[in-house]
Amino acid sequence: MNHESACYEIRLEGRIDPRWAAWFDGMTVSTHADGTTVLHGQVADQAALHGLLQRLRDLGLPLLSVDRAETDQPQRKLS
């Protein structure tokens, strides 16, 4: 398991506003027609990932999936 920085894609149930991006350490927030929201971006390491998941937990946002993004997709789409 690689503990270095990697891209992650976190899918949530419900629509959250893009202005939450700053709260999630600069992850991009995109909402989808199926009523889900995807957070996407670089996560420094496992500790940072767990911190992020904890923030979602604290907001009571239901988690649908957490994926390591394969490629170095556009890391920070300014929204």
Added chain:
Amino acid sequence: MAGSLVETKLYRPRIRPDLVQRPRLAERLLREAGTGLTLVSAPAGFGKTTLVSAWASQSAAWVSLEESDQDPLIFWTYVLTALDRAAPGVAEDALAVLQAGPTPIETVLIGVLNELSVLPGEIDLVLDDYHLADGLEISRGMTYLLDHLPPQLHLLISTRADPALPLARLRTRGELVEVRAADLRFTLDEVTSYFTGTGLDADAIATLEERTEGWIAALGLAALSLRGRSDVTGFIHDFAGDDRYVVDYLVDEVLDRQPEQVRRFLLETSVVDRLTGPLCDAVTGQPGGRAMLESLERQNLFVVPLDDRRQWYRYHHLFADVLRARLLAERGDITELHRRAAQWYDDAGDTIAAVHHAVAAGDVDHAADLVELAVPALRRDRQEATIRRWLDDIPDDVVRRRPVLAIGFVGALMAGNEFQGIEQRLQDVERQLAGPADELVVVDREELDRLPSAIETYRAALDLIAGDLAGTIDHAAVAIQLAVRGDDLTTSAASALSGLASWAGGDLEAAHRGYAAAAAGLERAGHIADVLGCSVTLADLEITLGHLRQAQATLERALELGHGVRGTSDMYVGLSRIAWERNELDVATDHLRRAEELGAASDLPQNPYRRRLALARIREAEGDLDGALELLDAAIKVYVGDFSPDVRPLTAVRARLLIARGELTAAQKWAAGLPDELSYLHEYEHVTLARLMMARHEDAGPLLERLREAAETRTGSLIEILVLQALAGRDPAPLKRALKLAEPEGYVRVFVADAGPMLQRLRPASPYVRTLLEAPRRQAPVTTPQTLLDPLSDRELDVLRLLTSELDGPSIARELVVSLNTVRTHTKHIYTKLGVNNRRAAIRRAHQLGLLTR
């Protein structure tokens, strides 16, 4: 630590009168017998705290946990303090043990569990927001607590994430009651009841229930949004048709309807965890914070009071997170707010909070200043774990410019047994000190001069841990040489390390010099408890060296110096050992009784086992071998080591007792792992082996002769070896030599125990030998009549005697073949008659009244 408790964390929140009654949950939470743990596990905003607050009795022990509680010392201090307030006296000793020094958590908890297990009443312990404290170290203690949970204690944990505890096991055994999100959601009936009187029709209520899925925080926000709104139908329609994150939507609705001043206040003050008027004023730069908080409370705007005096509040957790996210999105830069909070906390003397906000403000230099100044006090209070956490917050390049801070971190790391990379850090600091002075950042100037000596002292400690005794002694010598005049603490630390290394190497004279220097320095520095700690070792060395009188003087001097400070009872245990060597068993018993009366608060961490060991020796001398064995086993159970070499292992003491009991096979098993090579470290064990061989009628002569040669400089050891040689060789000569050595110091026990018959044959019998032969048998103690108005019954006396043992409530019940409830009833009567409220106090009182003499 005791002085810096945050009182609001122990405050049980009040229940709002307008609460929806939830009988279906109240029923679930009934405290059924045998239910070890009640777990309320659900995300934020599900009404956990409210539910638990309704569940807990008025006198519940309540702790609202925070992230800083991941430090076991802080966590258990709060938990034990809460328990002690709920049932005065139950955790007094455990708290003292916890704060006395590094002790396994099991040792700390065993005391409070023993107290709780005979508690006449019941007690609720609530750990709210447990997810904030959960972690490996906390889990270990909590699992132990759950495994030994007395029926009197009802434990309730509320958390956002399932705790790392053996839940599956408790579940299978039916010892777990769980309330989860699905249970906590408001049902349609409850939503209806919640909106009673608002004029909403059934359709509207059904819509709200559906859109919020019964999430209580969301319903609360919806109620706030509806307040004073004319177009209720429109609002509900819009809300239902929107698919945004429900809390996001509703907070917008609530915030947008607040006056600008209130909105700003809510957003800006969301950066702090706990709110109080002056802090809010500092953060917002506006007056009127206190009035604002009271007004928010009246409007039910998501502030939760944290005390009964309207001083401290917090925002509802979920609401606070949304406010913070909103603030971040609107302002972008919120460092100024954190900077102001840091300043306020710094002025208020709360360094931990000040550092937190300084770091959040990106003001690492300010944070580093605060940490550097806070280190000495935190180390004194043994809160190294707190210092250790800051290491992650302050970047390396900042630490690298600050030699005093860097050494502070080294101390904290080593206190936490993290030795990796320490030498690198020390070299970094040396490089800094060798470089240009104007590049150094130092707040604590006085500390700077102490660094060269401190660095060498840490190197001595590293060597000792690595087992390099010569290196330890060398580095300690350099440290002492480099120490600035008057730096008694560093000199003492180095001297003690050097003494330890000499001790482990068998050079007892050098060890004695090291410890004596350390004790003198500590006395000058005013660290009296540490002087007492050193005195234990000094007396030990003196006894082994054959200076019984000097050992007595050392302990008596320490008592004079520090009567009442921690370690006092250790001095009495030491004096008891000396009286035992002189075979003055009544004096020895008296000293132990005094130690016991002082209570655990005056024990050093090792005293619990030392005390039992001392009492076991007396019992053995009295011929009560069963009692002695029981006590030794109890001693082994509470054994705590320190850095000192374990030169008299309890297992070897036990083996001697087994030999005395004739259990030679068991003793033989003990002997299996002994090294062949003689060294001072194993001397006691090898003498024990010689005793075993003699008991088995094997020839111990050669072994004893080798032991004697090795022990020539240690008169205390030598006396015993010579006595054994005399017995093994049926030769009075070594015995005569032993007598000559022992007479000036007054050793008696070693002769009385083993050499009685041979002494009788010594001609001519010197006055000393005659004294030995007449060594008084212990007199049966005179029973003091009870002076209680309402004397204890025989049964109560039985229970009282068992209360002085190691047994917990259920074991006492088994011993007396009664139910635990009966034990508790007896205990209740005993406590009432003795006018006490806990086990320890009952034992103390019983001793004073002479109720326990046999």
